[in-house]
Amino acid sequence: MNAAEPVFKPLGLLAELTHRCPLGCPYCSNPLALDRGELDTATWSRVFREAAGLGVLQVHLSGGEPAARRDLAEITAAAHQAGLYTNLITSAVGLTPKRFAALADAGLDHVQISIQDHQPNSADHIAGYAGAYERKRMLAAEVVRHKMPLTINAVMHRANIDHVADMVELAIELGASRVEIAHVQYYGWALKNRAALMPTRAQVERAVVAVETLRARHQGRIVIDAVVPDYYARFPKPCVGGWGRRSLNVTPAGKVLPCHAAESIPGLEFWSVRGRSLAEIWENSPAFRAFRGTDWMQEPCASCPRRFEDFGGCRCQAFALTGDARATDPVCHLSPKHAIVATLAEERREEPYVYRRLERERADADTAL
Amino acid sequence: MTDSSQTAPISPDAKPRLPHGVRLVHNEAHGGLVLLAPERVFKPDPIAVEILKRCTGEATLDAIIDDLAKTYSAPRERILADVSALLRSLADKKLLEL
Numbered sequence: 001m002n003a004a005e006p007v008f009k010p011l012g013l014l015a016e017l018t019h020r021c022p023l024g025c026p027y028c029s030n031p032l033a034l035d036r037g038e039l040d041t042a043t044w045s046r047v048f049r050e051a052a053g054l055g056v057l058q059v060h061l062s063g064g065e066p067a068a069r070r071d072l073a074e075i076t077a078a079a080h081q082a083g084l085y086t087n088l089i090t091s092a093v094g095l096t097p098k099r100f101a102a103l104a105d106a107g108l109d110h111v112q113i114s115i116q117d118h119q120p121n122s123a124d125h126i127a128g129y130a131g132a133y134e135r136k137r138m139l140a141a142e143v144v145r146h147k148m149p150l151t152i153n154a155v156m157h158r159a160n161i162d163h164v165a166d167m168v169e170l171a172i173e174l175g176a177s178r179v180e181i182a183h184v185q186y187y188g189w190a191l192k193n194r195a196a197l198m199p200t201r202a203q204v205e206r207a208v209v210a211v212e213t214l215r216a217r218h219q220g221r222i223v224i225d226a227v228v229p230d231y232y233a234r235f236p237k238p239c240v241g242g243w244g245r246r247s248l249n250v251t252p253a254g255k256v257l258p259c260h261a262a263e264s265i266p267g268l269e270f271w272s273v274r275g276r277s278l279a280e281i282w283e284n285s286p287a288f289r290a291f292r293g294t295d296w297m298q299e300p301c302a303s304c305p306r307r308f309e310d311f312g313g314c315r316c317q318a319f320a321l322t323g324d325a326r327a328t329d330p331v332c333h334l335s336p337k338h339a340i341v342a343t344l345a346e347e348r349r350e351e352p353y354v355y356r357r358l359e360r361e362r363a364d365a366d367t368a369l
Numbered sequence: 370m371t372d373s374s375q376t377a378p379i380s381p382d383a384k385p386r387l388p389h390g391v392r393l394v395h396n397e398a399h400g401g402l403v404l405l406a407p408e409r410v411f412k413p414d415p416i417a418v419e420i421l422k423r424c425t426g427e428a429t430l431d432a433i434i435d436d437l438a439k440t441y442s443a444p445r446e447r448i449l450a451d452v453s454a455l456l457r458s459l460a461d462k463k464l465l466e467l
Binding site: 011012054057058060085110147149151178220223 | 388394403
């Protein structure tokens with residue numbers, strides 16, 4: 001669309017309301033060290049007002065599973081009253097029709113539901129939760145009944161990437177206006193499970209063709225958003241639209257991060273909303289200043305014409321794969337370390353998932369077994 | 370739906386409107402009107418703004434074209450072609466209902 005360009009300003013707030021989640025998806029983007037303490041309703045309300053003052057337009061209520069918070073309706077209302085466009089990112093578990101009606105009344109604008117696969121057995125196995133698939137279907141029906149727009153987030157990896165067409169068909173059947181083909185990104189729990197999740201190159205190539213076909217077939221019916229998965233791309237993704245440039249993330253305990261994986265980079269100092277205003281953190285927090293702009297770049301990024309387009313890729317991935325957070329994201333074929341990516345993509349093993357659990361939950365699950 | 374939907378003419382009686390979950394709002398920090406949609410934000414150019422403001426769900430395409438042709442003293446056929454292309458593009462992105 002040439003008539004409407006994206007706004008290049010900080011505009012999104014990812015509000016991780018809790019790290020508690022009934023699901024155990026092995027690709028969860030939460031850090032391995034999950035937050036225990038949680039901000040209260042009043043603090044979230046202040047954060048939303050400060051975010052709106054800063055220019056933020058949309059808040060993504062996420063987690064963990066945001067429905068694990070009993071005050072989700074109050075939190076949603078606070079975000080709505082702050083003037084933010086409110087988006088709920090949910091597994092659907094824990095949202096009864098009654099609870100969802102309260103969210104709609106609170107001013108919720110949009111819902112994103114994740115699906116793990118197109119049929120229940122496989123989907124529930126991937127989620128590590130029996131009955132999750134059916135609950136997703138039920139919540140999708142409620143969202144549509146409330147005439148609220150619905151996005152289906154289909155997280156793709158080796159076990160389900162060949163089902164991409166079936167998952168898009170499912171999204172249409174559920175009444176979604178948009179589906180995200182979200183290839184697993186290898187941070188946090190996904191990094192731990194990389195060998196079990198990594199698709200083959202042949203699978204990725206088939207999926208790319210399938211998505212093109214689906215887009216042509218369903219044009220005007222559903223929007224299909226998809227990108228090439230990291231380890232098979234030639235250029236890196238413009239991670240979070242550039243560090244400290246368009247979005248920020250508040251963790252359950254109140255730390256403010258430039259992206260959800262930023263804590264994986266050692267030595268960064270994060271400030272908390274408990275002690276400071278969001279505006280002060282956005283402007284001056286050492287973590288936000290660390291990789292803002294292009295001055296921190298090394299070659300080949302420093303002189304690359306694409307540096308304002310992809311910002312050198314992802315800092316967390318650069319650190320995870322090269323040990324240097326200032327390095328070019330090795331996904332880029334111009335990176336001197338690019339060969340690492342191909343090598344790691346070949347490291348596939350058929351092994352059980354390490355499900356994402358809080359330590360206490362893991363102990364309970366082990367006891368139950 | 371097939372590819373032909375992209376080029377199929379829009380009915381002159383269609384009453385284009387923003388769907389649920391899509392809003393055109395004024396925001397100082399972002400220098401004017403922005404279009405908020407599910408997990409996306411767009412900054413419409415001045416021409417798109419003039420068109421979007423008229424997509425109220427009450428005005429027909431015919432009436433919108435007449436209004437724009439009159440306001441900008443431009444040939445009706447030209448306005449119709451430009452507006453139709455924009456509306457179709459927005460509809461494909463689920464930013465508009467026709």
